[in-house]
Amino acid sequence: xxxxxxxxxxxxxxxxxxxxxxxxxxxxxxxxxxxxxxxxxxxxxxxxxxxxxxxxxxxxxxxxxxxxxxxxxxxxxxxxxxxxxxxxxxxxxxxxxxxxxxxxxxxxxxxxxxxxxxxxxxxxxxxxxxxxxxxxxxxxxxxxxxxxxxxxxxxxxxxxxxxxxxxxxxxxxxxxxxxxxxxxxxxxxxxxxxxxxxxxxxxxxxxxxxxxxxxxxxxxxxxxxxxxxxxxxxxxxxxxxxxxxxxxxxxxxxxxxxxxxxxxxxxxx
Amino acid sequence: xxxxxxxxxxxxxxxxxxxxxxxxxxxxxxxxxxxxxxxxxxxxxxxxxxxxxxxxxxxxxxxxxxxxxxxxxxxxxxxxxxxxxxxxxxxxxxxxxxxxxxxxxxxxxxxxxxxxxxxxxxxxxxxxxxxxxxxxxxxxxxxxxxxxxxxxxxxxxxxxxxxxxxxxxxxxxxxxxxxxxxxxxxxxxxxxxxxxxxxxxxxxxxxxxxxxxxxxxxxxxxxxxxxxxxxxxxxxxxxxxxxxxxxxxxxxxxxxxxxxxxxxxxxxxxxxxxxxxxxxxxxxxxxxxxxxxx
Numbered sequence: 001x002x003x004x005x006x007x008x009x010x011x012x013x014x015x016x017x018x019x020x021x022x023x024x025x026x027x028x029x030x031x032x033x034x035x036x037x038x039x040x041x042x043x044x045x046x047x048x049x050x051x052x053x054x055x056x057x058x059x060x061x062x063x064x065x066x067x068x069x070x071x072x073x074x075x076x077x078x079x080x081x082x083x084x085x086x087x088x089x090x091x092x093x094x095x096x097x098x099x100x101x102x103x104x105x106x107x108x109x110x111x112x113x114x115x116x117x118x119x120x121x122x123x124x125x126x127x128x129x130x131x132x133x134x135x136x137x138x139x140x141x142x143x144x145x146x147x148x149x150x151x152x153x154x155x156x157x158x159x160x161x162x163x164x165x166x167x168x169x170x171x172x173x174x175x176x177x178x179x180x181x182x183x184x185x186x187x188x189x190x191x192x193x194x195x196x197x198x199x200x201x202x203x204x205x206x207x208x209x210x211x212x213x214x215x216x217x218x219x220x221x222x223x224x225x226x227x228x229x230x231x232x233x234x235x236x237x238x239x240x241x242x243x244x245x246x247x248x249x250x251x252x253x254x255x256x257x258x259x260x261x262x263x264x265x266x267x268x269x
Numbered sequence: 270x271x272x273x274x275x276x277x278x279x280x281x282x283x284x285x286x287x288x289x290x291x292x293x294x295x296x297x298x299x300x301x302x303x304x305x306x307x308x309x310x311x312x313x314x315x316x317x318x319x320x321x322x323x324x325x326x327x328x329x330x331x332x333x334x335x336x337x338x339x340x341x342x343x344x345x346x347x348x349x350x351x352x353x354x355x356x357x358x359x360x361x362x363x364x365x366x367x368x369x370x371x372x373x374x375x376x377x378x379x380x381x382x383x384x385x386x387x388x389x390x391x392x393x394x395x396x397x398x399x400x401x402x403x404x405x406x407x408x409x410x411x412x413x414x415x416x417x418x419x420x421x422x423x424x425x426x427x428x429x430x431x432x433x434x435x436x437x438x439x440x441x442x443x444x445x446x447x448x449x450x451x452x453x454x455x456x457x458x459x460x461x462x463x464x465x466x467x468x469x470x471x472x473x474x475x476x477x478x479x480x481x482x483x484x485x486x487x488x489x490x491x492x493x494x495x496x497x498x499x500x501x502x503x504x505x506x507x508x509x510x511x512x513x514x515x516x517x518x519x520x521x522x523x524x525x526x527x528x529x530x531x532x533x534x535x536x537x538x539x540x541x542x543x544x545x546x547x548x549x550x551x552x553x554x555x556x557x558x559x560x561x562x563x
Contacts, residue, residue, distance in 0.1 A: 085378070
């Protein structure tokens with residue numbers, strides 16, 4: 001192993017090892033000691049990762065308060081640093097982290113709000129790809145329809161939530177304090193969950209509540225199940241209307257018949 | 270339609286020795302509204318890889334030259350470059366046709382963990398070989414020369430053997446890369462390590478320098494009291510303006526960037542800093558020095 005790789009691994013361990021983690025012995029002190037010098041980088045790393053999570057999870061920060069949020073982010077960041085250089089992709093595991101985070105146990109809906117916020121960030125920053133035009137399907141020969149596979153729109157997330165996260169999210173991000181309090185007060189936390197498609201709309205994120213049948217169909221198609229097989233999983237009476245809804249709402253970016261070309265509206269990052 | 274838009278773009282040629290600003294999200298609306306009379310802007314590439322931010326950058330690019338300045342390529346990574354990130358940066362460059370592409374002499378990723386900061390390298394022959402290999406790989410992926418920025422650092426390693434200026438000069442010699450001379454980083458690092466700022470400037474190979482950076486810094490408190498922090502959260506300090514004048518003496522005029530990344534002021538304040546840099550450049554250009562970027 002190269003000496004530099006070894007040093008970088010030890011440096012990372014010291015950065016993420018908490019305030020008491022000693023710097024690698026190669027770090028020089030001087031006017032200011034080595035631990036205080038390393039602590040500047042530790043503060044930058046935790047601060048930058050917390051900042052990235054703050055951009056993605058503003059509703060979580062409002063729900064738990066700034067100090068609680070910062071502490072949760074610091075714990076999450078050292079356990080789960082980003083695996084991508086693109087920080088918009090950071091924090092996919094934050095909802096699961098919150099679910100297991102003992103101090104957050106009294107807020108069982110928190111993880112679902114986090115799932116919604118991650119989907120919203122994905123919707124806002126995904127490549128600007130046009131949605132599949134339902135008319136493009138007319139070009140598909142009837143015999144090939146059953147084998148058609150769909151490409152999910154890059155801004156799409158499908159969420160199966162147990163708590164009324166969309167109402168909480170919308171209420172807590174209301175800027176005007178009195179209105180925010182009124183909206184939060186009106187929420188029935190036992191109102192149950194929602195099955196949602198989240199994707200980019202004309203003006204920001206679009207939250208689309210789906211019926212159980214439409215949600216099942218969306219999940220099957222987004223997962224690559226051929227159209228015929230996916231439709232067979234839905235009650236026959238609902239199949240056509242569900243498919244029409246998903247197509248007109250822009251859940252897909254393209255489709256491909258077996259052995260045929262991909263129909264799409266272009267690929268713009 | 271796309272062809273017409275491209276034809277109307279400012280050309281992709283070099284930036285003149287003029288002042289530009291770091292374009293940040295809070296200024297998008299004001300910038301598109303005001304269309305300030307500056308030739309160029311610099312952005313952090315990672316913030317413009319896709320989505321609406323990329324659309325804003327393409328709109329800005331119609332009238333302005335763009336410098337793509339990445340922060341997360343981790344050129345000092347001993348484990349090699351993140352190929353996915355490199356290809357995304359190359360794709361961004363293909364779309365934007367930037368006048369300049371740059372990164373830092375730093376590392377930020379190890380074992381697929383991205384630490385979201387510009388971390389310091391020991392300046393050794395081993396590091397030089399690793400950074401040179403990564404810079405060469407980046408230049409090959411981009412199909413062009415990139416500029417490498419001297420970092421602001423808060424610590425040094427006992428096994429470093431090469432002074433920073435010599436390290437950067439050797440990197441230029443090995444890879445053909447250019448350099449950003451970040452004047453603020455020199456002031457910060459010199460204060461933090463007891464270096465002579467003028468000697469730091471003089472050690473850089475002038476012909477390789479394609480851009481200056483200017484920014485504000487702050488003083489650390491608590492256990493780190495006595496160190497300067499590269500915070501980019503205020504106006505350019507008098508010491509940085511003074512060293513910039515020395516740089517103009519030693520190196521000559523180049524494109525100069527005002528960076529402001531935290532506590533971001535209204536756009537006119539940033540443009541005022543750029544106008545100050547522009548006036549100092551113009552005084553030198555009037556003296557008849559080389560006005561094109563190296």
